[in-house]
Amino acid sequence: MITPALNPLVLSLKESATLAINLKALRLRKKGKKVYHFGFGQSPFPVPDNIQDALRKNADKKDYLPTQGLPELCEAVSVFYRDEFCYNFSSDNVCVGPGSKELIFQLIYLMEGPLLVPAPSWVSYGPQAALRGKEIVPIMTKRENGYRLQIDELDRVAHKLGQKQKLLIINNPNNPTGCLYTKDELEELAKLCRAYQIIVISDEIYAMIEFTNKPHSSLAHYYPEGTIVTGGLSKSFAAGGYRLGVMLLPRELKIILNALKSVISETFSSVSAPIQYAALEAYGNFELVRPFIEKTCEIYQFTSEYMHDRFIKAGLNCPKADGSFYLFPDFENYRENIRKKGILTGINICNYLLEHFNIAALPGSDFYMPATNLGARFASVDFDGQKVLNSWTNRKDMDEEKTKSLFPYLVEGCDSLEHFTKTLCV
Ligand SMILES: Cc1ncc(COP(=O)(O)O)c(C=O)c1O
Numbered sequence: 001m002i003t004p005a006l007n008p009l010v011l012s013l014k015e016s017a018t019l020a021i022n023l024k025a026l027r028l029r030k031k032g033k034k035v036y037h038f039g040f041g042q043s044p045f046p047v048p049d050n051i052q053d054a055l056r057k058n059a060d061k062k063d064y065l066p067t068q069g070l071p072e073l074c075e076a077v078s079v080f081y082r083d084e085f086c087y088n089f090s091s092d093n094v095c096v097g098p099g100s101k102e103l104i105f106q107l108i109y110l111m112e113g114p115l116l117v118p119a120p121s122w123v124s125y126g127p128q129a130a131l132r133g134k135e136i137v138p139i140m141t142k143r144e145n146g147y148r149l150q151i152d153e154l155d156r157v158a159h160k161l162g163q164k165q166k167l168l169i170i171n172n173p174n175n176p177t178g179c180l181y182t183k184d185e186l187e188e189l190a191k192l193c194r195a196y197q198i199i200v201i202s203d204e205i206y207a208m209i210e211f212t213n214k215p216h217s218s219l220a221h222y223y224p225e226g227t228i229v230t231g232g233l234s235k236s237f238a239a240g241g242y243r244l245g246v247m248l249l250p251r252e253l254k255i256i257l258n259a260l261k262s263v264i265s266e267t268f269s270s271v272s273a274p275i276q277y278a279a280l281e282a283y284g285n286f287e288l289v290r291p292f293i294e295k296t297c298e299i300y301q302f303t304s305e306y307m308h309d310r311f312i313k314a315g316l317n318c319p320k321a322d323g324s325f326y327l328f329p330d331f332e333n334y335r336e337n338i339r340k341k342g343i344l345t346g347i348n349i350c351n352y353l354l355e356h357f358n359i360a361a362l363p364g365s366d367f368y369m370p371a372t373n374l375g376a377r378f379a380s381v382d383f384d385g386q387k388v389l390n391s392w393t394n395r396k397d398m399d400e401e402k403t404k405s406l407f408p409y410l411v412e413g414c415d416s417l418e419h420f421t422k423t424l425c426v
Pocket of ligand 1: 205
């Protein structure tokens with residue numbers, strides 16, 4: 001019998017509770033059990049027609065494309081980010097990859113120094129750093145600050161780490177909290193990052209799902225020389241399965257871009273050609289996509305606010321989300337009564353919710369919070385996107401009946417959650 005010896009860095013990865021709960025929820029659904037799937041974070045909407053058409057029309061594109069990406073696409077991405085977000089990245093400093101996740105991984109792989117991650121933050125940064133044997137430094141944020149990283153929190157950690165190079169990843173808007181940094185916070189963080197020469201990865205995959213009516217703000221505006229921006233087709237363009245992400249690097253970090261091109265050339269080579277042509281339509285013909293983005297954003301805002309209201313009514317703490325399609329409520333107000341049921345950790349609570357109340361959510365510990373943190377991530381996208389798009393008129397037209405008819409799982413899931421919290425009050 002062969003006993004394969006594996007890379008110890010891979011062995012150190014545990015199966016994530018995210019996957020476990022996701023799989024469990026899907027298995028239960030398959031068996032016919034009702035599950036309110038708040039654990040799942042992908043766009044429920046169809047890919048806009050013009051992007052699908054572009055993909056069909058370019059099915060004959062079969063040649064390998066340049067490592068960095070189709071030049072016309074890099075140009076379109078550079079112009080899109082200039083026009084929509086006022087960034088100043090030239091097309092030579094744009095890289096295209098099979099999802100921003102892969103590009104972030106390659107960046108983490110080729111950089112020295114620890115990775116600083118505000119907690120809570122997206123699940124995958126930590127395991128990606130662990131795969132490279134890189135030190136991960138979670139920085140606890142506070143609920144009262146909307147879980148946004150504050151300069152004193154970053155200063156303390158950066159000071160302690162001393163001279164070595166540091167990477168910081170800021171996800172704005174944030175998964176799992178929906179938080180969005182204010183302009184003032186970004187300006188302050190930028191000063192500190194400049195002082196410590198921190199290299200920032202600004203993960204902006206949710207950048208067009210924002211609910212504030214203010215222009216998108218980013219560290220790339222205030223610390224352009226040290227901020228690398230990532231985005232892609234997965235969220236606002238509703239095309240996660242197309243697997244196309246982009247990375248924009250400042251010209252001051254050309255050395256990183258050159259290394260990235262080498263790593264890409266020795267790994268995935270280039271992204272599938274037809275998908276790059278579809279992305280060219282998305283970025284290059286954005287005016288055709290804009291109405292879809294605006295309409296879906298309004299729907300995301302409605303579901304986010306609906307769920308937030310229900311969480312507050314159920315006695316949970318939960319900062320309001322200003323973007324993305326997630327909320328991060330916590331059950332701290334019920335800690336004592338929950339403990340009487342033998343629930344001590346975030347994982348305990350998520351398992352309990354799934355088993356007894358058909359609710360799938362992900363524990364805070366998956367997002368770098370301590371095991372005993374009673375926060376959980378709820379996604380607000382468990383609905384039939386096509387059906388909602390067909391009947392949607394305006395947020396103001398929504399009443400209880402329409403909400404129930406268009407978002408039955410969200411309504412019933414929140415009813416079930418309220419039922420759970422009522423059992424804690426007796
Ligand atoms: C915060 C965050 N960053 C990056 C990604 C990865 O996106 P992509 O599909 O571009 O790899 C996700 C996907 O869930 C995400 O939530």
